[in-house]
Amino acid sequence: MAKNFIKLGSDPKRVEFTGDFILENEFIYEFFNGKRATEYDATFERALTLGCYALSVERIGAFLASAEVELDLRLEELKALYTIRTLKEKSAGKGAIVEADIASVLQDFIDEREWSDTVSLTGETIGVIPRRKVGDLVAAINGSDICRVVIESKWDKSVDFGDPTILDESKNVTKKSEKTAYGQNLTALINREADVTIFISDTSIAHTSIRKNVDGILFQPEIPGFIVLVNREEGDWTNLFAAYSVARALAILSSEGKYEADRIAMIAKRLIRDLNNIFKLEAHLATIEEGANQVLGASSAIRTQCANALESVGRAQALLTRSVTGEAIPDIDWKTFYDEST
Numbered sequence: 001m002a003k004n005f006i007k008l009g010s011d012p013k014r015v016e017f018t019g020d021f022i023l024e025n026e027f028i029y030e031f032f033n034g035k036r037a038t039e040y041d042a043t044f045e046r047a048l049t050l051g052c053y054a055l056s057v058e059r060i061g062a063f064l065a066s067a068e069v070e071l072d073l074r075l076e077e078l079k080a081l082y083t084i085r086t087l088k089e090k091s092a093g094k095g096a097i098v099e100a101d102i103a104s105v106l107q108d109f110i111d112e113r114e115w116s117d118t119v120s121l122t123g124e125t126i127g128v129i130p131r132r133k134v135g136d137l138v139a140a141i142n143g144s145d146i147c148r149v150v151i152e153s154k155w156d157k158s159v160d161f162g163d164p165t166i167l168d169e170s171k172n173v174t175k176k177s178e179k180t181a182y183g184q185n186l187t188a189l190i191n192r193e194a195d196v197t198i199f200i201s202d203t204s205i206a207h208t209s210i211r212k213n214v215d216g217i218l219f220q221p222e223i224p225g226f227i228v229l230v231n232r233e234e235g236d237w238t239n240l241f242a243a244y245s246v247a248r249a250l251a252i253l254s255s256e257g258k259y260e261a262d263r264i265a266m267i268a269k270r271l272i273r274d275l276n277n278i279f280k281l282e283a284h285l286a287t288i289e290e291g292a293n294q295v296l297g298a299s300s301a302i303r304t305q306c307a308n309a310l311e312s313v314g315r316a317q318a319l320l321t322r323s324v325t326g327e328a329i330p331d332i333d334w335k336t337f338y339d340e341s342t
Contacts, residue, residue: 098155098232099123099136102200105237106139106151106244116142117248123153127191134184135192141248147255149247150194152184154201159184161209161227181210185225195251197225198243202232217243224250242275249320270316270337274309281306312340 005019035043099121107119123136134152141147162180181199189197201210206229216239218227226243230236249271285302319337322329 095153095155096123099153101232102151102153102240103137106137106240109237109241109244110139115248118143122150122192128193129187129191132187132191135188135194135197138192138194139244139248141251141255144255147251148192148194149196149198149244149251150188150192151198151200152188154181154184154199155205157205157207159201159210160207161213163213181227182220182223185220185223185227189223189225195224195254196247197223198228198240198247199225200228200230200240203229204231204233219246224254238280245275246271271313274312274316278306278309278313281309315340 005017005021007016007018008014009016031047032040032043103119103121110117110119117139119137119139121136122138123133126133127135135150136153137151139149139151141149158179160180162182181201185197185199188194188199201207203211206214210227211229214227214229216229220226226247228239228243230238230240281302285306315337319329319333
């Protein structure tokens with residue numbers, strides 16, 4: 001650094017810097033390196049003024065302590081902002097991963113049954129409602145774009161159950177209808193122009209009100225839609241498979257103009273129960289048969305339960321066929337079906 005490069009002027013009072021002024025100081029270099037070239041002069045003036053003030057009042061220690069506190073607070077603020085941003089990014093990324101998992105396992109299930117349905121990810125595209133992306137996946141039944149099942153996935157506690165027949169905690173009409181599973185189902189149905197909708201969440205993280213009101217699967221005939229709980233960590237998607245099996249049948253009926261909500265709702269609920277039971281029993285049976293010699297008795301009993309469930313499915317399908325073909329079903333037949341009589 002050049003010597004004797006500073007001069008004082010008295011009228012007006014000023015400090016003059018002459019000659020070459022060079023500092024080899026890494027800290028100062030890094031400080032200025034973070035500024036734009038157009039800011040160098042103003043930054044230098046502020047730094048010099050601040051330094052002179054600290055020296056003049058002889059409180060360098062107090063000044064540095066105060067600066068350290070302010071710096072720590074700012075660093076904590078930046079750290080908190082970074083944490084929030086990271087969590088949001090992780091949440092968004094997790095949602096995309098879950099949606100891809102759902103699409104994969106559901107397409108495998110469809111292919112195993114030799115259906116020609118195709119599942120597409122739609123969560124990043126705007127639907128028919130302006131600026132809305134509700135409806136994460138769409139299944140085109142038999143490849144048809146006019147017969148569709150839409151699936152909305154929520155993998156957090158932000159969405160509650162949403163009963164449209166009750167008031168909120170303050171006894172008022174709810175103002176957050178779309179922040180509910182019911183509202184999400186209805187919005188997804190409209191936004192993706194689907195026939196049936198499925199809201200899916202994980203049993204370990206779903207809102208308490210959903211876990212309280214939904215025992216695996218809940219059917220909402222007035223939409224029509226389903227609320228489904230699965231266990232992704234354990235790879236248990238049986239509730240989704242059962243709901244989708246019924247949803248695609250309802251979508252086909254709806255596209256053909258044969259959906260009669262009141263009575264078909266009872267059949268759908270029975271089918272959900274039996275199909276869900278079959279899927280779970282088959283999974284349990286596969287586990288049991290691994291130790292075949294030790295559990296033949298249990299295996300036989302479960303096969304009997306499976307057979308009974310299949311018979312119930314057969315009765316439901318037979319009644320459904322009679323209903324949608326226009327046959328007037330006698331009341332005694334409905335009673336027999338409800339009583340599960342043969």
